[in-house]
Amino acid sequence: MARIQQFLSAAVLLISLWASATIASPLKQSNVTVIGPAVSPEAFKRAVSAPYVFTAFTSVSESNLYVYTSNDGTNFSVLKGPAYTPPSGLIRDPSVILHTDGKYYIAYTTNWSGTNFAIASSADLLTWSLVATISTASSVITPVNTWAPEFFKDPKTGRLNIIVSLSTGSYGPFRPFAFTANDNTLKSWSGPVVLSGIPNTGLGYIDSFPVYYNNQYHLFTKAESNGQKHIEHAVASSLTGPYSFVQQGDFAGWGQAEGPSITVLPNGRFRLFADGFNSGKYIMSDSSDLYNWSGYQTIPNGLSGFVRHGTVLKQ
Ligand SMILES: *[C@@H]1O[C@H](CO)[C@@H](O)[C@H](O)[C@H]1NC(C)=O
Ligand SMILES: *[C@@H]1O[C@H](CO)[C@@H](O)[C@H](O)[C@H]1NC(C)=O
Ligand SMILES: *[C@@H]1O[C@H](CO)[C@@H](O)[C@H](O)[C@H]1NC(C)=O
Ligand SMILES: *[C@@H]1O[C@H](CO)[C@@H](O)[C@H](O)[C@H]1NC(C)=O
Numbered sequence: 001m002a003r004i005q006q007f008l009s010a011a012v013l014l015i016s017l018w019a020s021a022t023i024a025s026p027l028k029q030s031n032v033t034v035i036g037p038a039v040s041p042e043a044f045k046r047a048v049s050a051p052y053v054f055t056a057f058t059s060v061s062e063s064n065l066y067v068y069t070s071n072d073g074t075n076f077s078v079l080k081g082p083a084y085t086p087p088s089g090l091i092r093d094p095s096v097i098l099h100t101d102g103k104y105y106i107a108y109t110t111n112w113s114g115t116n117f118a119i120a121s122s123a124d125l126l127t128w129s130l131v132a133t134i135s136t137a138s139s140v141i142t143p144v145n146t147w148a149p150e151f152f153k154d155p156k157t158g159r160l161n162i163i164v165s166l167s168t169g170s171y172g173p174f175r176p177f178a179f180t181a182n183d184n185t186l187k188s189w190s191g192p193v194v195l196s197g198i199p200n201t202g203l204g205y206i207d208s209f210p211v212y213y214n215n216q217y218h219l220f221t222k223a224e225s226n227g228q229k230h231i232e233h234a235v236a237s238s239l240t241g242p243y244s245f246v247q248q249g250d251f252a253g254w255g256q257a258e259g260p261s262i263t264v265l266p267n268g269r270f271r272l273f274a275d276g277f278n279s280g281k282y283i284m285s286d287s288s289d290l291y292n293w294s295g296y297q298t299i300p301n302g303l304s305g306f307v308r309h310g311t312v313l314k315q
Contacts, residue, residue: 045102046098046315047104047122047123047124047125047126048069048079048125050069050070050071051070051071051073051266051314051315052069052070052071052072052073052076052263052312052313052314052315053067053068053069053079053096053098053104053125053312053313053315054067054068054069054070054076054096054273054307054310054311054312054313055067055068055094055095055096055106055310055311055313056068056094056307056308056309056310057090057091057092057093057094057307057308057309057310058081058306058307058308059280059305059306059307059308060306061082062090062091062092063085063086063089063090063091064081064082064083064084064085064091065081065082065083065084065085065091065094065106065108065128066078066080066081066082066083066307066310067079067080067081067083067125067126068081068303068307069125072265072266073263073265073266073271073312073314074284074299074300075300075301076299076301076303077301079125079126080125080126083125083126083128084120084122084127084128086108086110086118086120086130087130088110089110089111089118090108090109090110090111090112091106091108091109091110092108092109092147092148092308092309093108093109093147093148093149093150093207093259093309093310094106094107094108094310094311095107095108095148095149095150095151095162095261095310095311096151096310096311096313097151097153097160097313098313098315099121099160099184099186100184101184102123103121103122103123104121104122104123104125105119105120105121105131105151105186106119106120106121106128107119107149107150107151107162108120108149109146109147109148109149110133110146111146112145113144113145113170114145114146115135115136115137115142115143115146116133116134116135116136116146117133117134117136117146117149117162117164118130118131118132118133118134119131119132119133119134119186119187121186131185131186131187132186132187134149134162134179134189136164136166136177136179136192138191138192140177140191140192140193140194141166141168141177141192143166143167143168144167144168144169144170144171145165145166145167145170145171145172145174146164146165146166147164147165147166147167147174147206147207148164148165148206148207148208148259148309149162149163149164149179150162150163150164150207150208150209150210150311151311152210152239154212154239155212156212156238156239157239159180159181160180160181160186161178161179161180161181161239162178162179162181162189163176163177163178163195163208163209163210164176164177164179164192165177165205165206165207165208166192167204168200171203172202172203172204172224172225173200173201173202173203173204173224174200174203174204174205174206174224175194175195175198175199175200175204175205176194176195176198176205176208176219176221177191177192177193177194177195178191178192178193178194178195178239178240179191179192180193193240194240194241195208195219195236195239195240195241195243196240196241196242196243197234197236197241197242197243197244198219198221198234198241198243201225202223202224202225202226202228203224203225203226204224204225205221205222205223205224205232206221206222206224206258207221207222207231207258207259207260207309208220208221209221209260209261209262210239211262211270211290213270213290215237216235216236216237217235217236217237217238217239217243218233218234218235218290219233219234219235219236219243220232220233220260220262220272221234221260222257222258222259222260223248228249229256229257229258229278230248230249230250230251230254230255230256230257231252231254231257231258231260231272231274232245232247232248232249232251233245233246233247233248233251233290233291234246246291247291252285252293252296253293253295253296254272254274254276254283254285254293254296255276255278255279255296256276256277256278256279257274257275257276257277257283258274258275258277258309259274259275259277259308259309259310260272260273260274261273261274261310261311261312262290263312263313263314264314265286268288269286269287269288270286270287270288270290271284271285271286271312272284272285272286272287272293273299273310273312275307275308275309277308277309280304280305281298281304281305282298282299282303282304282305282306282307282308283296283297283298283299283304284296284297284298284299285297
């Protein structure tokens with residue numbers, strides 16, 4: 001699981017730093033290789049003690065960020081909303097991480113059409129500022145639409161990626177592409193590289209969310225073509241594919257849904273959250289293997305019908 005891996009790599013880093021500073025420790029023997037920036041334990045702290053952070057936009061506004069927290073991954077309460085309105089454009093589909101500098105970052109959709117997405121950051125989840133606007137136009141593709149950038153720390157490479165849906169025509173066909181951070185400022189990115197094996201027939205696929213589990217990359221991605229509009233499941237042995245679909249159509253009974261986000265519950269099971277864009281419901285469904293999913297429930301506390309496509313971070 002990406003978020004878990006992110007936490008674990010930070011934990012390994014902290015342990016190794018601690019080991020190298022602790023002369024008498026038996027861990028000194030273990031020659032741990034430190035990859036990436038050295039961060040102090042003080043820097044890598046959470047703004048809130050709650051283990052779950054959920055960032056979303058809402059059915060009321062595409063330009064306002066809402067931030068929720070939860071102790072159990074079920075019962076979310078608002079920390080701040082609206083928490084941020086960007087200097088220009090929209091703030092749809094905010095994907096949140098806790099970065100190695102101890103700050104939270106969101107990547108988000110800036111416009112229904114166009115060739116960029118944006119990144120904002122916050123030290124406390126309350127006050128946000130723009131970090132960068134990232135162009136998605138290149139010799140690879142000049143997209144008409146740039147939708148739903150999603151952070152993904154690849155546990156195999158240690159690199160931070162953003163998976164984003166880019167369309168060659170107006171509102172389709174879409175395919176997922178990966179950008180990779182060049183450094184820890186998150187202002188400079190390489191890419192895009194297409195995630196191969198996800199077809200661009202019809203309107204293609206949007207809202208791709210990767211999970212690394214059992215030595216495989218599992219991609220939950222929405223078939224965008226009319227008459228489909230379901231979240232499907234594909235697997236690959238590398239982040240950029242080639243992917244093969246293992247579950248398609250309305251395989252889990254979620255109905256028409258988009259914007260999947262997967263986290264890990266306190267009991268170790270996976271939980272998928274998704275936006276029932278047509279039903280007005282925000283759904284959750286659980287699994288221990290990413291294949292066999294429980295019947296969905298709606299997210300409680302009045303969030304269902306209010307929040308739209310966001311991401312749940314387990315920190
Ligand atoms: C750690 O690495 C050094 C240098 O490569 C080597 O001499 C030493 O034996 C290693 N120690 C352990 C415990 O592997
Ligand atoms: C939900 O979370 C809020 C805030 O943490 C808390 O006050 C409330 O008791 C929780 N409700 C349940 C049913 O756990
Ligand atoms: C989105 O892009 C269009 C075309 O460039 C522009 O006219 C519009 O103002 C933009 N919308 C926002 C909310 O920035
Ligand atoms: C799916 O999960 C349910 C509940 O955990 C279990 O009862 C059922 O046997 C599982 N089905 C398969 C095919 O693994």
